Amino acid sequence: MIYLDHAATTPVKDEVFAVMLPYFSAAYANPSSAYRTARTTKQAIDHARQEIADALGAKRSEICFTSGGTEADNWALFGLAAARPDKRHIITTPVEHHAVLHACEALSRKGYEITYLPVDEHALVSVEALDKALRPDTLMVSVMLANNEIGTIEPLSRIVSIAHEHGVPVHTDAVQAAGHIPVDVNDLGVDLLSISAHKFGGPKGIGALYIRDGLHLEPLICGGAQERGLRSGTENVPAIVGMGKALSLACAHMPDASAYVGRLRHQLKLLLEEIPGVHIHGNFDCILPGHLHISIDHANSQLLLMRLDMEGIAVSSGSACASGAAVRSHVMEAIHPDENQADLRFSIGESNTTEEITTAAAVLRRILKR
Numbered sequence: 001m002i003y004l005d006h007a008a009t010t011p012v013k014d015e016v017f018a019v020m021l022p023y024f025s026a027a028y029a030n031p032s033s034a035y036r037t038a039r040t041t042k043q044a045i046d047h048a049r050q051e052i053a054d055a056l057g058a059k060r061s062e063i064c065f066t067s068g069g070t071e072a073d074n075w076a077l078f079g080l081a082a083a084r085p086d087k088r089h090i091i092t093t094p095v096e097h098h099a100v101l102h103a104c105e106a107l108s109r110k111g112y113e114i115t116y117l118p119v120d121e122h123a124l125v126s127v128e129a130l131d132k133a134l135r136p137d138t139l140m141v142s143v144m145l146a147n148n149e150i151g152t153i154e155p156l157s158r159i160v161s162i163a164h165e166h167g168v169p170v171h172t173d174a175v176q177a178a179g180h181i182p183v184d185v186n187d188l189g190v191d192l193l194s195i196s197a198h199k200f201g202g203p204k205g206i207g208a209l210y211i212r213d214g215l216h217l218e219p220l221i222c223g224g225a226q227e228r229g230l231r232s233g234t235e236n237v238p239a240i241v242g243m244g245k246a247l248s249l250a251c252a253h254m255p256d257a258s259a260y261v262g263r264l265r266h267q268l269k270l271l272l273e274e275i276p277g278v279h280i281h282g283n284f285d286c287i288l289p290g291h292l293h294i295s296i297d298h299a300n301s302q303l304l305l306m307r308l309d310m311e312g313i314a315v316s317s318g319s320a321c322a323s324g325a326a327v328r329s330h331v332m333e334a335i336h337p338d339e340n341q342a343d344l345r346f347s348i349g350e351s352n353t354t355e356e357i358t359t360a361a362a363v364l365r366r367i368l369k370r
Contacts, residue, residue, distance in 0.1 A: 001312050001313070001314055002312060002313045002314065002352075002356045002359060002360055003314045003349070003351070003352070004313065004314060004315045004346045004347060004348060004352065004356075004360060005314045005315055005316050005345075005347055006290060006347040006348060006349035007148055007149075007151075007176060007199075007290070007291065007316070007345060007347035008316055008347070009198045009199070009204065010198060010199060010200060010201050010202075010349060011201070011351070012198075012201060012202065012203055012242065012246075013201040013202075013245075013246060013249060015245060015249060016201055016202055016203070016242045016245045016246045016249070017242070019241055019242065019245045020203065020238040020239070020241055020242040020245075021238075023041065023044065023237045023238040023241055024238050027040050027041055027044070027237075028041075029041050030234055031044075031045055031234075031235055031237060032224065032225075032226065032234065032235075041235075041237045044237060044240075044241050045065075045235055045237060045240050045241075046060070047241075047244065048240045048241050048243060048244025048245070049063050049065075049240075049244070050244075051244035051245070051247060051248045052195075052208055052243065052244055052247055054248075055178075055183075055247045055248060055250075055251045056178075056183055056184065056185050056193070056195075056210060057184035057185050057186045057187070058185050058210050059213065061213065061228075062185075062210055062211055062212060062213055063208050063209075063210060064208060064209050064210075064211060064227045064228075064230050064231050065206065065207070065208050065227060065231065065235065065236075065240055065243075066194075066206075066207045066208060066209055066231060067205055067206065067207065067236075068196045068197075068198075068204070068205060068206065068207040069097070069099060069173065069175035069194050069195065069196035069199075069207045070097075070099040070207075071207065071209075071220070072175075072194035072195070072196070072207045072208060072209040073097065073099035073100050073103060073142075073171075073173050073175075073194050074099060074103050074220060075209055075217065075220040075231075076140075076142070076171040076192040076194060076209060076217070077090070077100065077103040077104065077107065077140070077142065077171070078103065078106075078107070078218075078220060079217030079218045079219070079220055080139060080140055080169065080171075080192070080215075080217055081107055081112070081139060082217075082218035083216045083217055083218045084139055086137070087137050087138065087139035087140075088111060088112050088113060088137050088139065089112065089113045089114075089115065089135050089137045089138045089139060090104055090107065090112055090113070090114050090115070090138070090139050090140055090141075090142065091114075091115045091117060091130065091133050091134070091138060091140070091141045091142070091168075092104055092114065092115075092116060092117070092141070092142045092143065093116055093117045093119055093125050093143055093144070094116045094119065094330065094334040095119055095123045095144075095147055095149075095150075095330070095331045095334050095335070096142065096143075096144050096173065097144065097148055097173055097175065098330075099173070100142050100144070100173055101330070104142075112139075115133045117129050117130055117133060117143070119334055119335060120335070121281075121335050121336060122150060122152050122281065122282055122283040122335070123147045123149075123150045123152045123282075123331060123334070123335050124152055124154065124155075124283065124286070125143055125154050125155070125159065127155055127158050127159060127162065130159055130162050130163070131162050134162070134163065134166045134168060138166065138168045139168075140168060140169050140170065140171055140192075141159065141163045141168055141169075141170045141171070142170070142171040142172070142173070143156060143159050143170070143172060144172060144173040144174070144175075144176070145172045145173065145174040145176070145177040145183065145188070145193075146174070146176045146177040146180075146181070146288050147176070147331065148175070148176040149293055149329060149331040149332070149345055150281050150282050150287070150291065150293045150331065150335075151176075151282055151287040151288035151290075151291025151292075151293065151347075152282060152283065152286060152287055153177070153181065153286045153287060153288065155286075156170075156172055156188050156190065157187065157188055157189055160188060160189035160190055161189065164189065169191035169192065169212075169215060170189070170190050170191055170192070171190065171191065171192035171193070171194070172188065172190050172192070172193050172194070173194050174193050174194060174195055175194055175195055175196045175199055175207075176199060176288065177288065178195040178196075178199065178200060178247065178250075179199060179200025179201070179246070179247055179250035179251065179254070180199075180200065180250070180254070180257075180258065180288055180289065180290065181254075181258070181288065181289070182254070183195075185210055185212070190210075190212075191211075191212045191215050192209065192210060192211060192212070192215070192217075193209070193210040194207065194208075194209055194210075195207055195208050195210075195247075197239065197242065197243035197246055197247070200246055200247060200250040201246040201249065201250060202239075202242050202243045202245070202246030202247065203238070203239045203242045203243070203246075205236065205239055206236055206239035206240060206242070206243045207243075208243070211230075217230065219231060219232065221233060253350075257350050258289040259289075260350060261289050261290040261348045261349065261350065261352070262289040262290075264290075264348045264352055264353075264354065264357050265289060265290055265291070265292050265346075265348055267354060267357050267358075268292055268346060268348070268357045268360070268361060269292055271357070271358070271361035271362075272292070272294055272361055272364070274365075275361075275364065275365050275368060277296055277297035277298065277299070277368070278294050278295075278296055279294060279295045279296070279297075279341075280292065280293070280294050281293045281294065281295065281335070281336070290347050290348040290349060291345070291346075291347055291348075292345075292346040292347075292348070293343065293344070293345050293346075294343070294344050294346075295332070295336065295341040295342065295343050295344075296341060296342045296343075296344070296368065297340065297341055298340055298341075299341065299342035299368065300342055301317040301328075301342040301343050301344070302317070303342075304317075304342050304344060304364075304367065305317055305344075307367045308363065308364065308367065311363045311367070313359075313360050313363055313364075315344050315345060315346050315360075316344070316345045316347075317329065317342070317343050317344060317345065328343065329343065344364075346360070
């Protein structure tokens with residue numbers, strides 16, 4: 001199989017799997033217990049928390065583990081809403097991940113007003129519109145760091161600067177960005193930031209929410225005293241250890257990895273541009289290195305995905321969380337609403353080769369020719 005869907009998930013790196021293994025068997029103790037073996041697992045969690053904090057430029061106390069990016073996004077919105085019940089206005093964008101959009105829809109049913117900032121044809125958010133949208137009752141601004149379909153990197157530091165001038169905290173969904181481009185909470189200035197391990201060579205089912213010191217969130221999950229009482233439940237020690245290792249590795253290898261996948265992406269772009277009816281999306285001055293999103297005239301996304309799969313090529317038509325949907329993705333509806341086009345997202349990883357890129361482009365050309 002030629003796997004070109006790394007934005008959906010990445011394989012667990014060998015080094016990550018190796019550090020996880022002992023915590024499934026030999027070091028299995030509950031980290032909340034008081035005996036020696038439990039202290040071993042507790043120390044492993046502390047070490048992973050420090051690895052993640054170092055990668056994000058945060059303090060260890062500002063990192064809280066979650067079950068993934070969706071929970072982290074939900075906690076950011078629901079937790080802040082519960083902590084500040086007098087603020088009933090939220091600003092976001094129409095191209096966010098569904099974890100944010102559906103949380104906003106749930107809050108709107110409870111009387112919150114949601115403002116969606118306009119985006120251009122590359123899914124780039126209008127910073128100018130933000131200043132006009134902010135109000136005294138604005139609870140928060142939530143804008144993703146990089147779009148999971150197009151790959152567009154948003155001007156987040158400018159967004160934060162404007163929001164903070166009005167005393168409004170900012171959350172960013174950095175799930176697609178972390179491990180692929182530098183993510184420093186101090187450079188960005190954000191107050192809340194979500195990440196997920198399986199997007200950068202770690203295991204599924206583990207993520208984290210950065211919560212800037214001094215910002216209060218109500219817990220999303222209540223129970224014991226884990227995560228300083230903010231997120232109860234016995235910790236998933238193997239996954240936490242794996243996440244710390246994966247993010248540390250991703251940051252260490254980032255310059256070389258970004259350059260490599262960027263070259264492969266450029267190769268694919270040149271090949272696809274030669275195919276009649278193919279339109280390439282994105283401003284390549286501000287896009288994730290491995291993303292390439294295309295639309296194809298007079299084609300059907302689901303049929304194309306099926307035909308490519310039959311040829312041993314794995315790509316997607318957008319967010320993996322919405323795959324199989326009969327309608328076009330909300331991102332494409334926001335930036336380029338055309339029902340007569342099919343959409344494909346290629347997302348390249350370090351394991352891909354130039355030969356695979358050439359083959360994938362040739363297969364797509366052959367399918368479309370038929």
